[in-house]
Amino acid sequence: MTIRRRDFLKGIVAGTILASTGKPVPAAAERDDRMPAAAVGILYDATLCIGCQACMVACKKANDMEYEHSGPDEIWDNPRDLSSKTLNVIKKFQHGDGLTKDSDPGYAFVKRHCMHCVDPSCVSACPVSAMTKSPVNGVVNYNKKACIGCRYCQIACPFNIPKFEWDSPFPTIVKCQLCSHLLAKGGISACCSACPTGASLFGPVQELMVEAKRRLGMKPGVYYDFPVSNIAGGAGTGSFQSHKAATYVPELYGEDEVGGTQVLMLSGVPFDKLGLPELPDRSYAALSDGIQYAIYKGMVYPIVVLAGLIYMARKQDEPKK
Ligand code: SF4
Ligand code: SF4
Ligand code: SF4
Known part of the structure; x- marks a missing residue:
């Protein structure tokens, strides 16, 4: 079976959207x-x-x-x-x-x-x-x-x-x-x-x-x-x-x-x-909207990232103390 490059691209985008948003690619x-x-x-x-x-x-x-x-x-x-x-x-x-x-x-x-x-x-x-x-x-x-x-x-x-x-x-x-x-x-x-x-x-x-x-x-x-x-x-x-x-x-x-x-x-x-x-x-605009929506949904990811940064900053301060 041969896979055309176009179908390969479609697959990557569909997978990315599904992974990031939990929603399948909408129909044409x-x-x-x-x-x-x-x-x-x-x-x-x-x-x-x-x-x-x-x-x-x-x-x-x-x-x-x-x-x-x-x-x-x-x-x-x-x-x-x-x-x-x-x-x-x-x-x-x-x-x-x-x-x-x-x-x-x-x-x-x-x-x-x-x-x-x-x-x-x-x-x-x-x-x-x-x-x-x-x-x-x-x-x-x-x-x-x-x-x-x-x-x-x-x-x-x-x-x-x-x-x-x-x-x-x-x-x-x-x-x-x-x-x-x-x-x-x-x-x-x-x-x-x-x-x-x-x-x-x-x-x-x-x-x-x-x-x-x-x-x-x-x-x-x-x-x-x-x-x-x-x-x-x-x-x-x-x-x-x-x-x-x-x-x-x-x-x-x-x-x-x-x-x-x-x-x-x-x-x-x-x-x-x-x-x-x-x-x-899928349009790139819709794809970026989907990914942003997934990242910022409920502010979970930003809060996790912020907590990680605070933890790392505190760790760095420890030897000085
Ligand atoms: S006008 Fe432009 S589109 Fe129409 S035949 Fe000539 S080159 Fe082609
Ligand atoms: S600007 Fe007008 S004439 Fe020029 S390509 Fe666009 S539609 Fe055609
Ligand atoms: S300029 Fe804008 S509307 Fe025109 S082809 Fe590029 S993305 Fe599409």
């Missing part, structure tokens, strides 16, 4: 309890992505971000990764001959930005509530006025998303906020508006989840209609496009990872090859 349904009913997000389908980077350009424009050059002689915006100037990046996986799309050996694209976690570690770690999760649409926002620059959110994020403006005299944290300023005006995220193929699709998370499951059930090689821009209709609505269904990895990334995320991903190549981390189903 916990995700739905924590997520607001009107939560919105993005479904990124790597098999529809053509690597055009229109989403990156639209993101820069909508969020008034500087262009970024990765070398001294480069004149185009060409960030290699997320940074304090780049909220969204398209990366390419390539292996072997690099000829066939969405296969290994072959190549595939992946879009990286904030996952808008259902139970975000960055929010849990921030000591001054500069990171907050909207109780209405679940978007994880950042308030630079409240931020004290401790960078705990950077350390806590399991997806390595928040970046710090090291080159600024008044640095702030930088991360995708799902274009909250556009949502407030009834719009949708700029990256989804700009995506020509529907690879980046905006909408209510519950509807995106149904659409993702539909895709996982498609017969590879058969043509189906895929919605473009906004699955819910209304602002930014594109149309439907007919595409040949790819052979998907039978997994929806973000459905369970760290308690679920509002950005969901489908791919033809295993997610770890695209640089996405293998994570437990």
Whole structure:
């Protein structure tokens, strides 16, 4: 019998929670309890992505971000990764001959930005509530006025998303906020508006989840209609496009990872090859809450530790007496 690393991680976390709290890991349904009913997000389908980077350009424009050059002689915006100037990046996986799309050996694209976690570690770690999760649409926002620059959110994020403006005299944290300023005006995220193929699709998370499951059930090689821009209709609505269904990895990334995320991903190549981390189903925030609860429950452990320290201090004093 083989044990996958993901299952191994799940086992460790489940064991830790059980040992510390005496309670089993809750079912995946916990995700739905924590997520607001009107939560919105993005479904990124790597098999529809053509690597055009229109989403990156639209993101820069909508969020008034500087262009970024990765070398001294480069004149185009060409960030290699997320940074304090780049909220969204398209990366390419390539292996072997690099000829066939969405296969290994072959190549595939992946879009990286904030996952808008259902139970975000960055929010849990921030000591001054500069990171907050909207109780209405679940978007994880950042308030630079409240931020004290401790960078705990950077350390806590399991997806390595928040970046710090090291080159600024008044640095702030930088991360995708799902274009909250556009949502407030009834719009949708700029990256989804700009995506020509529907690879980046905006909408209510519950509807995106149904659409993702539909895709996982498609017969590879058969043509189906895929919605473009906004699955819910209304602002930014594109149309439907007919595409040949790819052979998907039978997994929806973000459905369970760290308690679920509002950005969901489908791919033809295993997610770890695209640089996405293998994570437990339970959120780190819930895990630390559980452990703290177990430690401080009834103040038994702190009292025992304090008594031990007093005993040791007295013992040390004895020779002097
Ligand atoms: S991906 Fe990172 S920055 Fe984004 S909500 Fe989750 S923990 Fe926070
Ligand atoms: S939602 Fe907005 S900020 Fe986030 S990646 Fe898309 S365009 Fe950029
Ligand atoms: S705009 Fe759409 S197709 Fe183009 S790189 Fe971005 S996600 Fe891929």
